[in-house]
Amino acid sequence: MASVSALPRAALEWLVGTTRGSILMVGASESYASVLTRAGHSVTVIDPDEKATAQLSAQRFWVHVAVARAEALPFDPSCFSTVLAIQSFHTVDAKRALPQWARALNEGGRVALVYVIRDDSVPWVKKLKGIVQSHLPQAMTSDYGTESVSGLEDSIYFPRIEKTSFRLWVPSTRAQLQESARQAPGAAELPPEELALMLDEIGRLYDRYARAPEPMLLPYQILCWRAQVERVELSSPGKAGQGVTMRW
Numbered sequence: 107m108a109s110v111s112a113l114p115r116a117a118l119e120w121l122v123g124t125t126r127g128s129i130l131m132v133g134a135s136e137s138y139a140s141v142l143t144r145a146g147h148s149v150t151v152i153d154p155d156e157k158a159t160a161q162l163s164a165q166r167f168w169v170h171v172a173v174a175r176a177e178a179l180p181f182d183p184s185c186f187s188t189v190l191a192i193q194s195f196h197t198v199d200a201k202r203a204l205p206q207w208a209r210a211l212n213e214g215g216r217v218a219l220v221y222v223i224r225d226d227s228v229p230w231v232k233k234l235k236g237i238v239q240s241h242l243p244q245a246m247t248s249d250y251g252t253e254s255v256s257g258l259e260d261s262i263y264f265p266r267i268e269k270t271s272f273r274l275w276v277p278s279t280r281a282q283l284q285e286s287a288r289q290a291p292g293a294a295e296l297p298p299e300e301l302a303l304m305l306d307e308i309g310r311l312y313d314r315y316a317r318a319p320e321p322m323l324l325p326y327q328i329l330c331w332r333a334q335v336e337r338v339e340l341s342s343p344g345k346a347g348q349g350v351t352m353r354w
Contacts, residue, residue: 112141113192113220117272117328121218122147127187130210132176133194134158139169142190150186152176177202184212192220193251200257208263211335217264218332221252222274225325230315237311238287241304245290255331264333271330275323280312283322 113121118141122129126146131139134153139162142149150170153159163171174180176191176198189207191198207217226235226246235246258264278286284305287293293301316322 112137113328114272114274115145117220117330118142118145120270120272121220121330121332122188122190128185128212130179130181130186130189130207132189132191132198134162134171135192136162136165138192139166143169150181152179177206179206179210181210183209184215185210187212187215188218189215190218190220193222195219195221195257196251196254198254198257200254200261204258204261204263208261208335213337214334216332216334217258218330219255219258220331221250221255221329223250223252223327223329225327228325230311230322231325233311234283234308237304237307238290241296241300242287242290242292244292245287252329258331258333261333263336265336267331267333269329269331272328274326274328276326277321278324279321280309280316283312284308 122142122145126148128148129142129150131142131149131151132153134151134155139149139151143166148170150172151159151162152172152174153162154173154175156173159171159173162169172180189211204217211217224231224246226232238245259267287304287308288301293304296304312322
Protein backbone atom coordinates (compact mmCIF):
# COMPACT_ATOMS: atom_id res chain seq x y z
CA MET A 107 0.00 0.00 0.00
CA ALA A 108 2.96 2.30 -0.54
CA SER A 109 5.33 2.98 -3.38
CA VAL A 110 8.81 1.70 -2.56
CA SER A 111 10.96 3.21 -5.29
CA ALA A 112 14.43 3.25 -3.75
CA LEU A 113 16.75 0.80 -2.07
CA PRO A 114 18.87 1.73 0.95
CA ARG A 115 22.53 2.16 0.14
CA ALA A 116 23.52 -0.85 2.24
CA ALA A 117 21.12 -3.10 0.30
CA LEU A 118 22.30 -1.76 -3.05
CA GLU A 119 25.95 -2.33 -2.19
CA TRP A 120 25.23 -5.86 -0.97
CA LEU A 121 23.47 -6.69 -4.23
CA VAL A 122 25.75 -5.15 -6.85
CA GLY A 123 28.97 -4.37 -5.01
CA THR A 124 30.74 -1.17 -4.00
CA THR A 125 32.74 -0.66 -7.20
CA ARG A 126 31.26 0.61 -10.44
CA GLY A 127 29.83 -2.17 -12.53
CA SER A 128 27.82 -2.94 -15.62
CA ILE A 129 24.30 -3.84 -14.52
CA LEU A 130 21.63 -5.61 -16.54
CA MET A 131 18.29 -4.84 -14.92
CA VAL A 132 15.26 -7.00 -15.66
CA GLY A 133 12.19 -4.77 -15.86
CA ALA A 134 11.73 -1.14 -16.92
CA SER A 135 11.73 0.71 -13.59
CA GLU A 136 12.76 4.35 -13.95
CA SER A 137 13.25 4.82 -10.21
CA TYR A 138 15.52 1.83 -9.67
CA ALA A 139 17.52 2.58 -12.84
CA SER A 140 18.09 6.09 -11.51
CA VAL A 141 19.29 4.76 -8.15
CA LEU A 142 21.87 2.56 -9.90
CA THR A 143 23.15 5.27 -12.25
CA ARG A 144 23.49 7.74 -9.37
CA ALA A 145 25.68 5.13 -7.67
CA GLY A 146 27.98 5.23 -10.70
CA HIS A 147 26.94 2.04 -12.47
CA SER A 148 26.41 1.58 -16.18
CA VAL A 149 22.81 0.38 -16.51
CA THR A 150 21.11 -1.61 -19.25
CA VAL A 151 17.41 -2.35 -18.88
CA ILE A 152 15.41 -5.05 -20.66
CA ASP A 153 11.64 -5.34 -20.80
CA PRO A 154 9.34 -7.02 -23.35
CA ASP A 155 6.94 -4.06 -23.17
CA GLU A 156 7.94 -1.65 -25.94
CA LYS A 157 5.84 1.16 -24.48
CA ALA A 158 7.52 0.85 -21.08
CA THR A 159 11.01 0.80 -22.57
CA ALA A 160 10.24 3.79 -24.81
CA GLN A 161 9.03 5.75 -21.78
CA LEU A 162 12.14 4.85 -19.78
CA SER A 163 14.40 5.76 -22.70
CA ALA A 164 12.72 9.16 -22.99
CA GLN A 165 12.97 9.85 -19.26
CA ARG A 166 16.50 8.54 -18.72
CA PHE A 167 18.36 8.82 -22.02
CA TRP A 168 21.67 7.78 -20.43
CA VAL A 169 20.25 4.32 -19.57
CA HIS A 170 20.66 1.66 -22.27
CA VAL A 171 17.29 0.08 -23.00
CA ALA A 172 16.35 -3.03 -24.97
CA VAL A 173 12.96 -4.46 -25.84
CA ALA A 174 13.73 -8.07 -24.99
CA ARG A 175 12.71 -11.00 -22.85
CA ALA A 176 14.81 -12.24 -19.95
CA GLU A 177 14.85 -15.68 -21.60
CA ALA A 178 16.39 -14.38 -24.86
CA LEU A 179 19.10 -11.81 -24.19
CA PRO A 180 20.40 -9.85 -27.20
CA PHE A 181 23.92 -9.44 -25.80
CA ASP A 182 27.34 -10.96 -26.35
CA PRO A 183 28.81 -13.18 -23.60
CA SER A 184 30.48 -11.65 -20.56
CA CYS A 185 28.88 -8.19 -20.86
CA PHE A 186 27.72 -7.58 -17.31
CA SER A 187 28.93 -7.72 -13.73
CA THR A 188 25.40 -8.18 -12.32
CA VAL A 189 22.00 -9.27 -13.57
CA LEU A 190 19.52 -7.64 -11.22
CA ALA A 191 15.82 -8.48 -10.92
CA ILE A 192 13.83 -6.28 -8.53
CA GLN A 193 10.28 -7.50 -7.88
CA SER A 194 10.33 -9.29 -11.24
CA PHE A 195 11.85 -12.78 -10.98
CA HIS A 196 8.41 -14.42 -10.74
CA THR A 197 7.66 -13.14 -14.25
CA VAL A 198 10.65 -15.02 -15.67
CA ASP A 199 10.95 -18.62 -16.88
CA ALA A 200 13.94 -19.42 -14.68
CA LYS A 201 14.95 -22.62 -16.50
CA ARG A 202 15.25 -20.75 -19.78
CA ALA A 203 16.52 -17.43 -18.42
CA LEU A 204 19.28 -18.44 -16.02
CA PRO A 205 21.54 -20.08 -18.66
CA GLN A 206 21.20 -16.84 -20.65
CA TRP A 207 22.06 -14.76 -17.61
CA ALA A 208 25.07 -16.96 -16.81
CA ARG A 209 26.37 -16.45 -20.34
CA ALA A 210 25.89 -12.68 -20.15
CA LEU A 211 27.86 -12.37 -16.90
CA ASN A 212 31.58 -11.80 -16.83
CA GLU A 213 34.00 -13.80 -14.68
CA GLY A 214 32.96 -13.37 -11.06
CA GLY A 215 29.61 -11.86 -12.05
CA ARG A 216 26.46 -12.45 -10.09
CA VAL A 217 22.70 -12.68 -10.21
CA ALA A 218 20.91 -10.54 -7.63
CA LEU A 219 17.22 -10.83 -6.76
CA VAL A 220 15.16 -8.46 -4.63
CA TYR A 221 11.65 -8.53 -3.20
CA VAL A 222 10.31 -5.73 -1.02
CA ILE A 223 7.56 -7.07 1.21
CA ARG A 224 5.33 -5.32 3.73
CA ASP A 225 5.76 -6.39 7.37
CA ASP A 226 2.24 -7.20 8.52
CA SER A 227 3.38 -8.22 12.00
CA VAL A 228 3.40 -4.60 13.22
CA PRO A 229 0.16 -4.15 15.23
CA TRP A 230 -1.22 -1.07 13.45
CA VAL A 231 -0.46 -2.58 10.03
CA LYS A 232 -2.24 -5.77 11.07
CA LYS A 233 -5.29 -3.68 11.97
CA LEU A 234 -5.06 -1.77 8.69
CA LYS A 235 -5.00 -5.05 6.79
CA GLY A 236 -8.05 -6.23 8.75
CA ILE A 237 -10.00 -3.10 7.83
CA VAL A 238 -9.15 -3.32 4.14
CA GLN A 239 -9.82 -7.05 3.85
CA SER A 240 -13.18 -6.73 5.59
CA HIS A 241 -14.27 -4.78 2.51
CA LEU A 242 -11.82 -6.13 -0.09
CA PRO A 243 -10.91 -9.76 0.72
CA GLN A 244 -8.39 -9.99 -2.15
CA ALA A 245 -6.43 -6.89 -1.13
CA MET A 246 -3.22 -6.88 0.94
CA THR A 247 -2.78 -10.62 0.47
CA SER A 248 1.04 -10.44 0.58
CA ASP A 249 1.43 -12.36 -2.68
CA TYR A 250 4.79 -10.93 -3.69
CA GLY A 251 6.29 -13.69 -5.85
CA THR A 252 9.12 -14.65 -3.51
CA GLU A 253 8.41 -18.36 -4.02
CA SER A 254 9.93 -17.99 -7.50
CA VAL A 255 13.41 -17.77 -5.96
CA SER A 256 13.37 -21.57 -5.79
CA GLY A 257 14.14 -21.43 -9.52
CA LEU A 258 17.52 -19.91 -8.72
CA GLU A 259 18.15 -22.51 -6.04
CA ASP A 260 17.70 -25.26 -8.65
CA SER A 261 20.16 -23.78 -11.15
CA ILE A 262 23.53 -25.44 -11.75
CA TYR A 263 24.95 -22.10 -12.90
CA PHE A 264 24.50 -20.45 -9.51
CA PRO A 265 25.18 -23.15 -6.90
CA ARG A 266 26.07 -20.95 -3.91
CA ILE A 267 23.29 -18.56 -2.93
CA GLU A 268 23.58 -15.94 -0.21
CA LYS A 269 20.55 -14.31 1.39
CA THR A 270 20.07 -11.32 3.65
CA SER A 271 17.41 -8.73 4.46
CA PHE A 272 17.19 -5.05 5.26
CA ARG A 273 14.60 -2.97 7.07
CA LEU A 274 12.77 -0.11 5.38
CA TRP A 275 10.26 2.37 6.80
CA VAL A 276 8.16 4.26 4.26
CA PRO A 277 6.40 7.48 5.40
CA SER A 278 2.69 7.53 4.67
CA THR A 279 0.21 10.31 5.42
CA ARG A 280 -3.45 9.82 6.24
CA ALA A 281 -4.44 10.83 2.71
CA GLN A 282 -1.85 8.51 1.16
CA LEU A 283 -3.10 5.51 3.13
CA GLN A 284 -6.66 6.24 2.10
CA GLU A 285 -5.69 6.74 -1.53
CA SER A 286 -3.79 3.44 -1.54
CA ALA A 287 -6.94 1.70 -0.31
CA ARG A 288 -8.96 3.52 -2.96
CA GLN A 289 -6.63 2.09 -5.62
CA ALA A 290 -6.69 -1.47 -4.22
CA PRO A 291 -8.04 -4.30 -6.40
CA GLY A 292 -11.83 -4.28 -6.32
CA ALA A 293 -12.20 -0.87 -4.66
CA ALA A 294 -13.65 0.68 -7.80
CA GLU A 295 -16.53 -1.84 -7.67
CA LEU A 296 -17.51 -1.09 -4.08
CA PRO A 297 -20.78 0.79 -3.50
CA PRO A 298 -19.93 4.44 -2.76
CA GLU A 299 -21.19 4.20 0.81
CA GLU A 300 -19.04 1.14 1.56
CA LEU A 301 -15.97 2.76 0.01
CA ALA A 302 -16.56 5.83 2.14
CA LEU A 303 -16.94 3.64 5.23
CA MET A 304 -13.63 1.86 4.54
CA LEU A 305 -11.79 5.14 4.02
CA ASP A 306 -13.29 6.57 7.20
CA GLU A 307 -12.18 3.50 9.20
CA ILE A 308 -8.65 3.86 7.81
CA GLY A 309 -8.66 7.55 8.72
CA ARG A 310 -9.72 6.83 12.30
CA LEU A 311 -7.03 4.14 12.60
CA TYR A 312 -4.44 6.62 11.38
CA ASP A 313 -5.60 9.26 13.83
CA ARG A 314 -5.37 6.76 16.68
CA TYR A 315 -1.75 5.78 15.99
CA ALA A 316 -0.16 8.79 14.28
CA ARG A 317 1.92 11.29 16.21
CA ALA A 318 1.14 14.53 14.39
CA PRO A 319 2.67 16.18 12.49
CA GLU A 320 4.88 13.18 11.67
CA PRO A 321 3.51 10.67 9.13
CA MET A 322 3.00 7.01 9.93
CA LEU A 323 5.80 4.68 8.87
CA LEU A 324 4.86 1.59 6.89
CA PRO A 325 7.35 -1.20 7.66
CA TYR A 326 8.91 -3.26 4.87
CA GLN A 327 11.53 -5.94 4.57
CA ILE A 328 13.91 -5.96 1.63
CA LEU A 329 14.68 -9.61 0.93
CA CYS A 330 17.87 -10.04 -1.09
CA TRP A 331 19.54 -12.99 -2.77
CA ARG A 332 22.81 -13.09 -4.70
CA ALA A 333 24.75 -15.88 -6.37
CA GLN A 334 28.02 -15.81 -8.27
CA VAL A 335 28.05 -17.48 -11.66
CA GLU A 336 29.71 -20.89 -11.90
CA ARG A 337 31.64 -21.50 -15.11
CA VAL A 338 30.06 -24.78 -16.09
CA GLU A 339 29.52 -25.77 -19.70
CA LEU A 340 26.70 -23.69 -21.08
CA SER A 341 24.19 -24.91 -23.59
CA SER A 342 24.49 -23.58 -27.11
CA PRO A 343 23.32 -19.96 -27.35
CA GLY A 344 20.24 -18.95 -29.22
CA LYS A 345 20.23 -16.36 -31.94
CA ALA A 346 20.94 -13.33 -29.81
CA GLY A 347 19.28 -10.20 -30.99
CA GLN A 348 16.77 -11.85 -33.31
CA GLY A 349 13.49 -9.95 -33.20
CA VAL A 350 14.80 -7.50 -30.60
CA THR A 351 14.44 -3.72 -30.75
CA MET A 352 17.34 -1.84 -29.17
CA ARG A 353 17.08 1.69 -27.76
CA TRP A 354 20.31 3.47 -26.88
